[in-house]
Amino acid sequence: MTQNNFILPQKSELVQIKTSDIEVELPELKNINESKAVVIGKWLINWIKHDLACGKIKVNSLLPSKANLAYFLGVSVGTIQNAVRYVEDSGVVCSKQCIGTIIIAQSECGVRKLTSKRETAIRDIQNFIIHKNFKTGQNLPSSRNIAAAIGCSANTARLALEYLCTAGILEHKFKNSKDAGWVLKSCNFETSSKSENVSHRTLVSKVENDLKNYIDSNLRPGDKLPAHGELSAILKVSVKTIHDALKSLIEDGILLPRRGRYGTTVLRLPSASNINKERKETSIFASAQDTAFYYYEKTQNHIKKMIRENYEIGAKLPSIEELSKEMDLSPNTIRKAFQNLAKEGYLAFSRGRYGGTFVIDIPEAGGETFKWLAVNPQYAEIYKN
Numbered sequence: 174m175t176q177n178n179f180i181l182p183q184k185s186e187l188v189q190i191k192t193s194d195i196e197v198e199l200p201e202l203k204n205i206n207e208s209k210a211v212v213i214g215k216w217l218i219n220w221i222k223h224d225l226a227c228g229k230i231k232v233n234s235l236l237p238s239k240a241n242l243a244y245f246l247g248v249s250v251g252t253i254q255n256a257v258r259y260v261e262d263s264g265v266v267c268s269k270q271c272i273g274t275i276i277i278a279q280s281e282c283g284v285r286k287l288t289s290k291r292e293t294a295i296r297d298i299q300n301f302i303i304h305k306n307f308k309t310g311q312n313l314p315s316s317r318n319i320a321a322a323i324g325c326s327a328n329t330a331r332l333a334l335e336y337l338c339t340a341g342i343l344e345h346k347f348k349n350s351k352d353a354g355w356v357l358k359s360c361n362f363e364t365s366s367k368s369e370n371v372s373h374r375t376l377v378s379k380v381e382n383d384l385k386n387y388i389d390s391n392l393r394p395g396d397k398l399p400a401h402g403e404l405s406a407i408l409k410v411s412v413k414t415i416h417d418a419l420k421s422l423i424e425d426g427i428l429l430p431r432r433g434r435y436g437t438t439v440l441r442l443p444s445a446s447n448i449n450k451e452r453k454e455t456s457i458f459a460s461a462q463d464t465a466f467y468y469y470e471k472t473q474n475h476i477k478k479m480i481r482e483n484y485e486i487g488a489k490l491p492s493i494e495e496l497s498k499e500m501d502l503s504p505n506t507i508r509k510a511f512q513n514l515a516k517e518g519y520l521a522f523s524r525g526r527y528g529g530t531f532v533i534d535i536p537e538a539g540g541e542t543f544k545w546l547a548v549n550p551q552y553a554e555i556y557k558n
Contacts, residue, residue, distance in 0.1 A: 187275065189235040192245040195220060196229075199246065209252050211335065214259030221265050221276060236266060236274040255332060258291065262336055290325060294333035297323035299342075299362055307357045313343070315353040381418040383408050385443035388427070398428060398437040472502060472510040477536035480519065490520070490530040 200216035202209055224230040239253045257274055260266050268274045301323055307313065320330035334355055337343040342362055346354035392398070405412045419437065422428045430437045484490065493511065497504045511530055514520045521533045
């Protein structure tokens with residue numbers, strides 16, 4: 174897999190600027206010839222560049238929250254959101270979901286992001302202009318009509334049109350951002366045919382492709398995939414994004430997830446043709462979901478046996494912490510087993526000083542145990558034969 178310069182920012186390590194630290198004169202938002210978002214965006218750019226040069230703020234600092242900026246400037250959060258998008262287009266900041274808006278060195282954003290709706294709309298509008306064969310100086314339809322043509326919301330289309338204005342491709346005749354009045358100023362832009370493959374792609378799908386490349390380059394069928402945390406560090410995305418991306422590879426039969434030390438195993442390389450022939454791993458090993466079911470059922474059966482042999486109706490069971498130590502299991506596993514036994518009518522919970530988990534019925538012996546099989550890969554051939 175090709176190397177990249179992406180970073181994975183940690184919010185706890187970033188310093189957030191306060192609105193009280195902003196000492197420049199506030200923007201004039203009355204009697205303006207541009208939208209408030211654009212005026213505020215230009216003001217933010219000037220402030221960031223000025224304070225960076227003076228050393229008052231530093232690269233990799235976080236802007237104040239959008240809510241705080243909105244209160245500080247007396248506008249809506251939506252206006253600030255649009256203004257931040259304008260600033261981001263200039264290459265001064267980079268926004269990352271769940272982190273915030275990070276001040277960066279000019280055009281050096283290394284944060285992995287999903288393709289936004291606005292970015293997709295920009296490409297679609299460019300395609301629309303080419304398809305409809307608009308000429309320089311010709312009026313475009315209203316933003317609502319364009320939105321209907323490219324299949325997005327009117328607000329997303331308007332934001333995309335405003336970006337194209339700042340890029341010098343369009344010009345807006347009216348004061349502020351109205352629905353109509355968009356004029357084609359220049360056709361000097363690349364058509365979006367090359368970017369059709371990347372439009373509408375989420376960050377998860379991008380990471381999914383990176384995982385496929387990583388597996389093709391570094392692993393072979395039967396190899397164990399690195400842990401989620403290691404992949405997160407390699408691809409510079411969150412563990413949650415890695416988890417979501419792996420789901421698709423599992424569904425495609427590229428990976429096989431198993432519980433415990435077995436981990437997630439490569440069944441086939443993504444670049445190989447999809448072979449429907451059943452592999453030994455899939456027939457010998459249970460799926461992670463089935464294994465989890467077995468694990469909880471095994472715990473429940475042990476507690477049922479303990480109740481039958483040692484307790485009567487009305488008796489109080491040991492606490493979750495006590496059983497966790499006694500059975501060498503996590504408290505969460507014991508808690509889930511208790512909840513399931515309560516649903517089956519064997520246990521009841523009570524709060525307060527004299528509360529706890531009480532037996533309300535004695536489980537009967539017997540019952541079919543969930544069928545489960547997990548063996549080391551080296552024994553797969555023996556079981557197969």
